[in-house]
Amino acid sequence: MRILKNTAGAAALASSILAAGFGVAEAQPTDLKTLAIARGIDVGLALSSSSGGAAVDTVVTRNFTGFVPENATKWGNISSAPGVYSWTGTDGMLDFAQKYGMKMRFHTFVWHQQSSYIANGHTNGVAQPPEANKYTRAEAFTHMRNHIGAVMGHIKGRNGGQMHLISEWDVVNEAAARDSGNDDSQNLYGGMRRSTGNSVNLDSGLSRWTGYTQGETNDFDYIDSAFAIAHRNDTTARLVYNDYDAESLGKKSNTVYNLMAKLKNRKIPVHVLGMQCHWYIGPSNTGSSGAWDPQQIVTNMNRIAALGLDISITELDIRFQNPSDSTKLYQQRQAYETIMSICLNQPRCKKFYVWGLRDGSSWINSRFPGYGNPLLFSGSGSTYTPKPAYYGLIASLQTTSVRAPGARGAVRFTPAGPAYDIRGRQMKSLPAGPSSLVRKTVPAKAAR
Numbered sequence: 001m002r003i004l005k006n007t008a009g010a011a012a013l014a015s016s017i018l019a020a021g022f023g024v025a026e027a028q029p030t031d032l033k034t035l036a037i038a039r040g041i042d043v044g045l046a047l048s049s050s051s052g053g054a055a056v057d058t059v060v061t062r063n064f065t066g067f068v069p070e071n072a073t074k075w076g077n078i079s080s081a082p083g084v085y086s087w088t089g090t091d092g093m094l095d096f097a098q099k100y101g102m103k104m105r106f107h108t109f110v111w112h113q114q115s116s117y118i119a120n121g122h123t124n125g126v127a128q129p130p131e132a133n134k135y136t137r138a139e140a141f142t143h144m145r146n147h148i149g150a151v152m153g154h155i156k157g158r159n160g161g162q163m164h165l166i167s168e169w170d171v172v173n174e175a176a177a178r179d180s181g182n183d184d185s186q187n188l189y190g191g192m193r194r195s196t197g198n199s200v201n202l203d204s205g206l207s208r209w210t211g212y213t214q215g216e217t218n219d220f221d222y223i224d225s226a227f228a229i230a231h232r233n234d235t236t237a238r239l240v241y242n243d244y245d246a247e248s249l250g251k252k253s254n255t256v257y258n259l260m261a262k263l264k265n266r267k268i269p270v271h272v273l274g275m276q277c278h279w280y281i282g283p284s285n286t287g288s289s290g291a292w293d294p295q296q297i298v299t300n301m302n303r304i305a306a307l308g309l310d311i312s313i314t315e316l317d318i319r320f321q322n323p324s325d326s327t328k329l330y331q332q333r334q335a336y337e338t339i340m341s342i343c344l345n346q347p348r349c350k351k352f353y354v355w356g357l358r359d360g361s362s363w364i365n366s367r368f369p370g371y372g373n374p375l376l377f378s379g380s381g382s383t384y385t386p387k388p389a390y391y392g393l394i395a396s397l398q399t400t401s402v403r404a405p406g407a408r409g410a411v412r413f414t415p416a417g418p419a420y421d422i423r424g425r426q427m428k429s430l431p432a433g434p435s436s437l438v439r440k441t442v443p444a445k446a447a448r
């Protein structure tokens with residue numbers, strides 16, 4: 001836990017907050033949305049369903065300006081086989097957006113999980129030797145083109161055109177390998193997820209796309225193609241590359257930075273880096289996953305912004321080990337407050353989305369056993385109780401000075417933690433500007 005230095009003070013403050021009762025002394029539950037609008041930031045959440053009922057709708061529409069389907073619009077939930085589409089989930093989400101005047105982030109096209117036939121190959125669930133399962137490179141690109149075209153076409157064609165409801169699209173999700181497992185020394189695209197049989201992928205996420213498209217020998221051009229295809233379907237769409245554990249400085253964030261620089265330099269239509277932000281307070285059972293550092297995040301956001309990209313916080317949750325107590329809740333509040341302040345102080349950070357509404361139904365409970373309580377609300381049944389974390393966001397929105405459009409703080413590279421060059425070799429210090437991290441690929445005139 002790097003963010004909170006004064007634990008004793010934190011505990012004392014936590015007790016006083018608890019004594020006061022959440023929400024009674026501090027703010028009204030409508031303040032989050034009101035303040036977000038005043039600050040010009042889109043504050044949203046992941047919705048597991050578009051029909052959660054009146055209580056959910058009330059809490060959601062009172063507090064948030066946007067939402068993202070937690071699962072409904074993933075490839076596998078839209079299409080179970082090539083050419084087979086089910087629009088129920090997508091349409092429900094679009095209806096929700098329209099009914100309540102909210103914008104929706106689309107999540108997600110190219111990913112290695114929840115992608116039905118992409119994950120399984122030709123046989124789609126029937127056991128076959130892996131090689132026999134595999135799509136050819138040409139087939140994989142065809143599926144990509146067809147799927148992205150079908151989805152964007154459907155939304156465009158629905159009710160006379162509903163593209164305006166989608167504020168941005170996650171086009172490629174999690175193409176970089178996990179920090180703990182990556183071996184950057186292989187080639188210029190070191191740190192990317194590889195295909196099957198490659199031991200650098202320590203988590204379950206081998207990249208089928210890398211395998212199908214021979215990404216390792218074709219410069220991971222499936223990523224270029226995904227963005228190009230999405231752009232061709234709607235030239236006004238804001239397109240996102242989204243990943244996790246790439247918020248602070250380190251191997252993975254350098255991989256992601258290098259990828260973004262290469263995409264921008266080659267004029268691939270990418271507009272936003274999505275920072276997922278699945279974080280923890282205190283010790284973690286998941287290796288490096290979720291380690292974060294405020295100063296490093298500021299530095300990392302600055303170098304991403306200097307590429308001319310916007311930044312969206314896309315899936316924030318901050319878990320801690322069970323059981324919950326007032327100290328942990330207060331530390332969590334501080335963490336939420338800090339990341340909101342970082343975002344507000346970075347003019348290119350325009351979206352702040354949390355990954356779910358209430359602790360009890362967060363994905364964390366099953367994904368990270370023993371951990372929980374990662375969100376802004378607790379409660380059960382029809383009760384949604386704002387947690388200290390919620391008031392942390394309120395406090396940040398209240399105290400951060402109003403964002404002046406176009407203004408930005410000093411863009412500096414603060415040496416903090418080890419730096420790595422594009423081949424993954426540790427450097428003595430962080431280079432002074434982005435161009436020295438990516439050889440010859442950053443335009444001389446960076447868009448600052």
Ligand code: XIL
Nearest residue numbers: 070071107173174244276278315363
């Ligand atoms: C998670 C959902 O929250 C779960 O309900 C589902 O079972 C698995 O996926 N990164 C992402 C999200 O991009 O799509 C993931 O969502 C969480 C990690």
